[in-house]
Amino acid sequence: MRLQLLMTRLLTICFAATLAAGCSRDAAPPADGSAGAPAATDQAEMTTAAEHDEYSYAEPDKVRTEDLALQLDVDFDNRQLTGTATYTLDWLDEDATQLVLDTRDLSIEKVVGERSDGRWEDLEYELADADENLGSKLTIEAPQRSSRIRVTYATSPDASGLQWLTPAMTEGGETPFMFSQSQQIHARSWVPVQDTTRVRFTYTANVTAPDDVMVLMSADNDPDAARDGTYSFEMPQPIPSYLLAIAAGDLVFEPISERAGVWAEPAAVEAAVAEFADTEKMIQVTEELYGPYRWGRYDLLILPPSFPYGGMENPRLSFITPTVIVGDQSLVALIAHELAHSWSGNLVTFSTSNDAWLNEGITSYVENRIVEELYGKARADMENVIGRNELAVEFEEIDPSLQRLALKPGTLDDPDGSSSATVYTKGAWFMQFLEQRFGRETFDAFLRGYFDHFAFQSIPTTKFIEYTKAHLLEPNPGIVSAAELEEWIYEPGIPDNAPQTDSPRFNAVDTARAAWLDDGTVPAQSLTSEWTTQEWVHFLEGMPETLSIEQLDALDDAYGFTGTPNGELAQRWYPLAVRSGYTQANDAIAEFLVDIGRRKLIMPTYAALVQTPEGLQLAEETFAEARPGYHPITTGSVEAVIAEAKQAPAQ
Ligand code: BES
Ligand code: ZN
Numbered sequence: 001m002r003l004q005l006l007m008t009r010l011l012t013i014c015f016a017a018t019l020a021a022g023c024s025r026d027a028a029p030p031a032d033g034s035a036g037a038p039a040a041t042d043q044a045e046m047t048t049a050a051e052h053d054e055y056s057y058a059e060p061d062k063v064r065t066e067d068l069a070l071q072l073d074v075d076f077d078n079r080q081l082t083g084t085a086t087y088t089l090d091w092l093d094e095d096a097t098q099l100v101l102d103t104r105d106l107s108i109e110k111v112v113g114e115r116s117d118g119r120w121e122d123l124e125y126e127l128a129d130a131d132e133n134l135g136s137k138l139t140i141e142a143p144q145r146s147s148r149i150r151v152t153y154a155t156s157p158d159a160s161g162l163q164w165l166t167p168a169m170t171e172g173g174e175t176p177f178m179f180s181q182s183q184q185i186h187a188r189s190w191v192p193v194q195d196t197t198r199v200r201f202t203y204t205a206n207v208t209a210p211d212d213v214m215v216l217m218s219a220d221n222d223p224d225a226a227r228d229g230t231y232s233f234e235m236p237q238p239i240p241s242y243l244l245a246i247a248a249g250d251l252v253f254e255p256i257s258e259r260a261g262v263w264a265e266p267a268a269v270e271a272a273v274a275e276f277a278d279t280e281k282m283i284q285v286t287e288e289l290y291g292p293y294r295w296g297r298y299d300l301l302i303l304p305p306s307f308p309y310g311g312m313e314n315p316r317l318s319f320i321t322p323t324v325i326v327g328d329q330s331l332v333a334l335i336a337h338e339l340a341h342s343w344s345g346n347l348v349t350f351s352t353s354n355d356a357w358l359n360e361g362i363t364s365y366v367e368n369r370i371v372e373e374l375y376g377k378a379r380a381d382m383e384n385v386i387g388r389n390e391l392a393v394e395f396e397e398i399d400p401s402l403q404r405l406a407l408k409p410g411t412l413d414d415p416d417g418s419s420s421a422t423v424y425t426k427g428a429w430f431m432q433f434l435e436q437r438f439g440r441e442t443f444d445a446f447l448r449g450y451f452d453h454f455a456f457q458s459i460p461t462t463k464f465i466e467y468t469k470a471h472l473l474e475p476n477p478g479i480v481s482a483a484e485l486e487e488w489i490y491e492p493g494i495p496d497n498a499p500q501t502d503s504p505r506f507n508a509v510d511t512a513r514a515a516w517l518d519d520g521t522v523p524a525q526s527l528t529s530e531w532t533t534q535e536w537v538h539f540l541e542g543m544p545e546t547l548s549i550e551q552l553d554a555l556d557d558a559y560g561f562t563g564t565p566n567g568e569l570a571q572r573w574y575p576l577a578v579r580s581g582y583t584q585a586n587d588a589i590a591e592f593l594v595d596i597g598r599r600k601l602i603m604p605t606y607a608a609l610v611q612t613p614e615g616l617q618l619a620e621e622t623f624a625e626a627r628p629g630y631h632p633i634t635t636g637s638v639e640a641v642i643a644e645a646k647q648a649p650a651q
Helices: 005-016 018-026 039-049 268-274 279-290 331-340 353-375 379-398 421-437 440-453 461-473 482-490 504-519 534-540 549-559 566-579 583-595 601-609 615-630 632-647
Strands: 063-075 080-092 098-103 107-114 120-122 125-127 136-141 148-154 162-165 177-180 201-208 213-215 230-239 246-249 252-255 260-264 298-302 317-318 348-350 457-459
Touching: 063 246, 063 260, 098 148, 107 125, 107 136, 107 317, 136 148, 148 298, 201 213, 201 246, 213 230, 230 348, 252 268, 260 268, 260 279, 268 298, 279 298, 279 331, 279 353, 279 440, 317 331, 331 353, 353 379, 353 421, 353 461, 379 421, 379 504, 379 534, 421 440, 421 461, 440 461, 457 461, 461 482, 504 534, 534 566, 566 583, 566 601, 583 601, 601 615, 615 632
Parallel strands: 063 201, 260 298, 298 317, 348 457
Antiparallel strands: 063 080, 080 148, 098 136, 107 120, 107 148, 125 136, 162 177, 177 246, 201 230, 213 246, 252 260
């Protein structure tokens, strides 16, 4: 099969690593030349490394935040959050007298500490110069080792973890909108915080906003809350900083079940409830597999199309792109994914971004199990094949050091670069390998035990290995060796023992595509009327690198790809159109790039455009128009692709 389209997509994943950090390094061999070093050495190295989170200045072995109390005002006019953060601290190291916090572009106004007599006194602090990736280290002098410290601060209008939308950029057009995206290390741009998963804390918040604006957080949102401009929240379960989340706008609630529902702008809520009607069933299926859902409510917040991701697993309130609302529930695996994080990620959390596969890989595996349970094996298999094709392309492009599940410290400058097909799909494939070898019954019980054992903890990959050896490999001897386990985790590529998936439904698509390429017979309506998004995706992904204008016209006549409301099709069709010189699609392309800010959907088209001078011009013009509506994360990615193209102009 031709994987040209996927190739373009992969390139964009690399560029998309904000400021291209991870991938610009990829071209160089690993500094120590040891991508394929023996697993034993790797493990020792990783254990030491796990003691330190290279993406945070915090010193959690000295002092830890146990609770965070926020007092915030949402100021739309100045695109600012202002207020205070109060930390309840556990001073672990008896010699420690400094609290080090992560910040990015914050103005710090004042720091006070509570004395033993209950009075608050000013504390000295130093805000260091900003590091491009990590932000500014805030060092607070606390000679009394105050058990509570309070920082008064304001965010920057350009905070990397917040997006501010004017009323005109919303569905309703009347109320402004604001939302956060903290993962990986953007929480520090809206709260001074120990921004490392090694610290978990409970939190409360009192938030004020204009009267007509509803505020939600990754906490105990009350579906019946009065919309009056003052809101309070409590998150009684300890969470890492990347799960801090806030959103504000004209948001209304509709229930799906007793414990699940949708928050969205009024015009969007009905379609979302219909699309995500299976959410309660998804919770039940996951509970049957892995034990009770431990977070109380599970609600979905539908964001504006500028949300840079598909979804974000903010506890109790997953943030969801509206681009998966396509009318036929074909893209609801996204909900299964974000829900699955309530076990893999939010309950058992990776301890640094180098172990991101523990979150995303195990979650992608659980996601696929939920999809299989609710929508059948054929659909789950199709989703697997799409993911694995993408992974194959990624492996052709990226350095072996990035093909490991557990990354070595120093591999990425910017932890946003850890999001790749390796982490998601190789991680899920590894779980599928274990499931296949041990059988579902044994493996399901094992995974459930793993979630229970490490609940509310952050762990490095070495802990996963230790636990898996003790609770899966050793009690079931002779099934998987330690060397096989370590090969999956520490070696590049996919081991030969990986289980393969055949999709008869995709085989039918391949046949139909081949016939069309051969003699121009478009696949019959009787066949395509049965196709779901997954088949259409596969149909497009197997196309040659370019088609003739006549061929593209014929496909458009038959299926109307240009202007499709389905972003999964658009993200594959438009790059093909661009590469083929199908300029009739340019207006629709520009509209798509202006309307949607979800990185994964739009980056392949930008990447295709910048390959030619005319395309680059269209990309730049469109970006200029789209930019005010883009999230800072998306803006960074598009800027990087355009800058790269200008540096090395297309031949
Ligand atoms: N936690 C991620 C989103 C994320 C990852 C944000 C890394 C920042 C850094 C979320 O659960 C996720 O994986 N979203 C995917 C969707 C999923 C179905 C693969 C996305 O947004 O594409
Ligand atoms: Zn995820």
